[in-house]
Amino acid sequence: MEQRIKAVIYARVSSEEQKKEGFSIPAQLDLLHDFAHKNNIEIVKEFEEAETAKQAGRHKFNEMLKFLKKNKAVTNILCEKTDRLYRNFKDYVDLDVDTTGYTVYLVKESVVLSPTSTSHEKLVHGLKVLLAKNFIDNLREETQKGRLKKASQGYFIGQVPYGYKKLDPRTTVIDEEKAPFVRRAFELYASGLSLEKVRWQLRDEGFVYQSSNKVISHGQLGKLLKNVSYIGGLYFRGTVYSGKHEPIISDELFEKAQISAQKDNKPLYRDDHNFAFAGLITCVKCGCAITAEIKKGKYVYYHCTGGKGKCEQKKIYINELDLMPQFDEAVKAVSLAQRHIDYIKQGLKESLADKKEFSEQMRSNLEAEAKRVRHRIDKITNEYYDDLVDAKFYNEKRVQWNKDLDEIMIKLEALHHAEQKYYEEGVRIIETLKNAYILYKQQSPIEQRKLLNYLLSNCTLEGRKVSYDYNLPFSYFVNFDSCRKKYPGCDSNA
Numbered sequence: 001m002e003q004r005i006k007a008v009i010y011a012r013v014s015s016e017e018q019k020k021e022g023f024s025i026p027a028q029l030d031l032l033h034d035f036a037h038k039n040n041i042e043i044v045k046e047f048e049e050a051e052t053a054k055q056a057g058r059h060k061f062n063e064m065l066k067f068l069k070k071n072k073a074v075t076n077i078l079c080e081k082t083d084r085l086y087r088n089f090k091d092y093v094d095l096d097v098d099t100t101g102y103t104v105y106l107v108k109e110s111v112v113l114s115p116t117s118t119s120h121e122k123l124v125h126g127l128k129v130l131l132a133k134n135f136i137d138n139l140r141e142e143t144q145k146g147r148l149k150k151a152s153q154g155y156f157i158g159q160v161p162y163g164y165k166k167l168d169p170r171t172t173v174i175d176e177e178k179a180p181f182v183r184r185a186f187e188l189y190a191s192g193l194s195l196e197k198v199r200w201q202l203r204d205e206g207f208v209y210q211s212s213n214k215v216i217s218h219g220q221l222g223k224l225l226k227n228v229s230y231i232g233g234l235y236f237r238g239t240v241y242s243g244k245h246e247p248i249i250s251d252e253l254f255e256k257a258q259i260s261a262q263k264d265n266k267p268l269y270r271d272d273h274n275f276a277f278a279g280l281i282t283c284v285k286c287g288c289a290i291t292a293e294i295k296k297g298k299y300v301y302y303h304c305t306g307g308k309g310k311c312e313q314k315k316i317y318i319n320e321l322d323l324m325p326q327f328d329e330a331v332k333a334v335s336l337a338q339r340h341i342d343y344i345k346q347g348l349k350e351s352l353a354d355k356k357e358f359s360e361q362m363r364s365n366l367e368a369e370a371k372r373v374r375h376r377i378d379k380i381t382n383e384y385y386d387d388l389v390d391a392k393f394y395n396e397k398r399v400q401w402n403k404d405l406d407e408i409m410i411k412l413e414a415l416h417h418a419e420q421k422y423y424e425e426g427v428r429i430i431e432t433l434k435n436a437y438i439l440y441k442q443q444s445p446i447e448q449r450k451l452l453n454y455l456l457s458n459c460t461l462e463g464r465k466v467s468y469d470y471n472l473p474f475s476y477f478v479n480f481d482s483c484r485k486k487y488p489g490c491d492s493n494a
């Protein structure tokens with residue numbers, strides 16, 4: 001007799017969605033049962049999650065995880081769409097097909113994810129989850145707006161970098177008097193001269209930094225040579241946005257200069273106690289944190305704190321320069337090659353369509369809510385003029401409801417922006433990963449650590465060797481490329 005595939009169904013509606021059409025649990029169940037029937041899949045259990053505002057958490061989701069753990073013969077999950085299955089990043093990690101061995105059918109998206117799925121499929125899926133999370137984050141950010149918005153739109157905030165001038169808040173142009181200085185500085189540094197030599201060479205060639213300060217200082221030059229503005233980027237709070245201004249130098253020249261910076265064999269600048277890898281690594285022998293300190297005034301050494309008593313590793317002091325290349329490799333491995341990018345963008349476009357549907361629902365909900373509140377305000381105003389309510393009550397209510405209304409309008413506005421940015425944001429993540437290594441090398445130690453925390457977990461130190469795991473979905477980025485290297489064209493027959 002033919003062995004049928006055994007599966008569970010997971011359906012979910014959030015508390016906000018329950019009032020709306022098209023999100024009902026029966027609609028999801030119909031779709032999934034129909035799919036199961038056509039594909040000869042046996043449904044052994046259904047998990048239906050109807051969230052309420054009062055009851056936090058996903059009880060059915062956790063029940064499902066328990067059920068699957070107990071019933072080893074059932075390894076398949078049927079669900080309507082990505083955003084039905086995961087509400088946050090942790091859910092995604094909990095169901096990662098590589099670690100659990102499960103197969104996930106996202107029926108409406110025509111996606112089947114299993115341990116044997118190609119790296120492509122896993123990667124695109126991971127990105128979708130990452131973006132869904134990003135979408136929510138955007139909503140939050142957009143509600144606060146301000147500087148971030150301006151930066152993300154590609155406009156400089158406050159002062160513009162040396163070599164540019166601001167004509168008005170939205171127009172930054174190249175300052176043709178200063179730009180040649182920038183170009184020449186990059187050329188000289190890329191050619192292999194040291195920072196110190198570049199300073200004096202510029203002066204000898206007649207380049208003047210500022211009328212009051214003719215020779216650029218060591219520190220200023222170091223910062224200038226890692227400023228992404230000169231290749232059209234815009235750095236703001238740990239992220240590089242694409243700027244509206246013209247680049248002054250080419251990407252190639254910039255990259256060469258960053259390689260020279262590495263040869264200089266030291267980070268371009270260091271804020272005293274911001275060690276890139278402190279707090280990131282634990283000792284493999286005793287589990288204590290690896291800490292850093294400055295020796296002989298300038299060398300950074302890492303070692304086990306040994307707080308839990310004797311540790312044989314406590315005596316090993318590791319120069320930061322020995323750790324650096326190991327983390328460099330880690331970041332390099334997730335840098336995407338240009339040739340993969342179009343494929344991933346396609347995946348994003350598909351998920352954008354999903355997101356539109358989601359935000360349409362959200363919008364109509366908010367608009368209805370605004371209408372209700374406006375109606376209430378009108379009603380109580382009339383009642384007040386008809387002497388049906390007293391002034392105190394009227395004022396209290398009016399203030400409260402106007403506040404509610406403001407809140408709703410802010411959310412509507414935020415939704416509008418978040419939606420607009422969704423695809424661009426996705427492209428930005430990919431572009432960031434494309435240039436992950438270059439960006440990483442230019443960041444301050446604190447930001448480097450942030451990025452490493454985002455990418456890696458379980459960093460441990462044994463002797464002088466660092467080990468780590470990649471966080472999802474970045475592990476797929478790594479596999480993605482190694483898969484391509486080992487088996488060229490391995491994704492073409494997928």
Ligand SMILES: [Zn+2]
Nearest residue numbers: 283286304311
């Ligand atoms: Zn230790």
